[in-house]
Amino acid sequence: MNTVELTVNKRGLQRTIEPRTSLADMMRDTLDLTGTHLGCEHGVCGACTILVDGVPTRSCITFAAACDGADITTIEGLDDDEIATELRAAFTREHALQCGYCTPGMLVSARDLVLRLPEPDEKAIRIGMSGNLCRCTGYVGIVRAVKSVIEARRARDIASEPNAGRTVLGPAGSGHKACTVSQQLASTRPATTETMPAIVPLAIPDFTPSTVMKQSFTVAHPPAKVFALFDDITTVASCLPGATLTGTPRPERVEGAIKVKIGPISANFNGAARVERDDANLAGRIIGIGNDQRSRSTTQGEIRYRLLPENDGAATRVELAIGYSLTGMLAQVGRSGLVRDLAARLVGEFAANLDRRLSGDTITATASAAGLNGSSLVLGLLRDRAARLLQRFTGRGDAA
Template sequence: MNTVALQINRRAVEASAEPRTSLADFVRDKLDLTGTHLGCEHGVCGACTVLLDGVPARSCITYAAACEGADVTTIEGLDDDEVTTELRAAFTREHALQCGYCTPGMLVSARDLVLRLPDADEQRIRVGLSGNLCRCTGYVGIVRAVQSVIEARRARNIAPLADGGRTILGPAGSGRATSSSSEPLTIRQALVPASEGTAPVRIPDFTPATVLDQRFTLPHAPAQVFAKFDDIGGIASCLPGVSLTAPPRPERVKGSISVRLGPIAASFEGAARVERDPATLSGRIVGIGTDQRSHSATQGEIRYRLLPLEGGAATAVELSIGYTLTGILAQVGRPGLVRDLAKRLVAEFAANLDRHMSGASSGRAAPAEFSFWSIASDVLRARLARMFSRVIGKGGAE
């Protein structure tokens, strides 16, 4: 058992919980806040949505222990909230609920849209609510309710809040990631260009929500590969979809990465820092970025280690890729899909790096683009192969 201390509905709370206890179970079982509903328990349906550090998040797939020091608001904590009060009235007026099971999570997500969107654009509202499923209403009343509240507030000259009032960089529930000076690090500070007259801000450390391990080999000696990794511009040219926007320095590399997966496109602009350890032939790249189109944010790190092969004539490159994604894109960033995409990106990077070290141009300037159906078919083939392997294995055992 661990003791978890956090702020829930503006009240300091401290209670014991198993490491595996979800935040949803924590607020329901420990605090009797049963307005947070459990539906799919896979982070898909949105019934369990709460606010973590002011950001809508799935409480069924968030560990309570990971929210140490965070500010949590459940639907009960929004009883006196002005926006939520208006939304409740609008939901009633527009017949936007029937059984009501999805409604608490729907209200939390709708409140975020009312705060952020500049106008009552139906398409943006539908996209913003795409992570909240309702099996009763058909969504028409829900969308009309949200539209009416946005229209009424903008008519009263209540302007939208940039990023919904979010000012702290870091994953929801992280306890607010801080810089080395222990002062909160804002998104604006972290991404502001040095040309605007401000000193470069240190890229913060963080704990990734997801970690993927990859490995590839190169027909070059480890010392040569490690030296090439010090050529930031050259490495960037080998990475699919990556481009630098300023002369690179190890303490701060500014650039962007663009990826397209079928109809889903994203272009994250941000900054990173590079760390190297010649003694162990290892290093780390830590970065942050935002996609303006979807208002999604990400933090990522790549740890690498070089191991000699074939008596030192070749090199095995071991990668550990960690990331945290928040915003709309987090709703489609399923681990299996991301893992397969990362595998393809790493394979293309390895091929480009080999060509670059052999004296040929990597020739990679366009965004990384992959076919959704190609990835889906690869995943299906892999699953069928595992299934047949298990069947054959059982047959052989008999």
């Protein structure tokens, strides 16, 4: 059991709870604040949104024990709040609610937008409210209501609050803790059309991959020659479709990017990696981390390789173990079977480029500049899967 001390709706309290208790369950079951609604219980629908240290928070996926010392405000605590009062009137006026189940979470998120947005921008409002789902209204009335409150307050010369008073970044409930250098918010800057650089840690951390795939290929060159080429980071990167390097590569830190496009889905992962080599065993490891800002996806990857002689040392078999973990929007479309097939074809292209480079041929930068076009890879693997399916139904071992 855990003892937590919270300030809930301006009232200090202490409760003993089980470690697994969510903040939403504590509000509803322990404190009888049932205005906090539970919908999906996966942090998706937004019905359970409350304020933790002034920040809208999904209470269904937040452990109450993690918020020890925090200031909590539920919808009941906003009865006398000026902005919430104006929003309730606007919701009624614009017919922005029907069954009302999502409304408490909607009001909490809308209040945050009224505080932060300097102008009643409809697109910004829709983006800001996109984390709150409603099955009734179609959102038109909700957007109009929020927009009207922002317009009215700005007309009364009530200025927006940059970051709505936030002083730190971090997990929900962390606002009452001491601010570290990494948590400090940067000063507000005008939005531009340029892509902001991804934030990559200075030290590339170790990690345990969620998925590991094993691949191998053979090149007609001796292991010593292949291993020497693997020490040339720039050359190895030129063999990988979609990869580019930025700055001068060093074993402890290699910065670069890889572009991927599969149909309508495109990503540009900017990141860094470190390279390790085992000269005695002709083996090595490349471990890295990257971010795609557009999809807000992050990936960590690890490639372990080992070189084995073949044909009395005239050729080399390259054994690879490819591990990765993917979070964010792209993780929702990254089915393991599809990723595995794409990786196999990517390794095939890498092997062909590597063999050409070892043979003295020059590899153009066309593929890297255009990015890794997964569409052709997908079409190829779909053909292969169709052939295997045909083989299963016809019972033939040589289906075309």
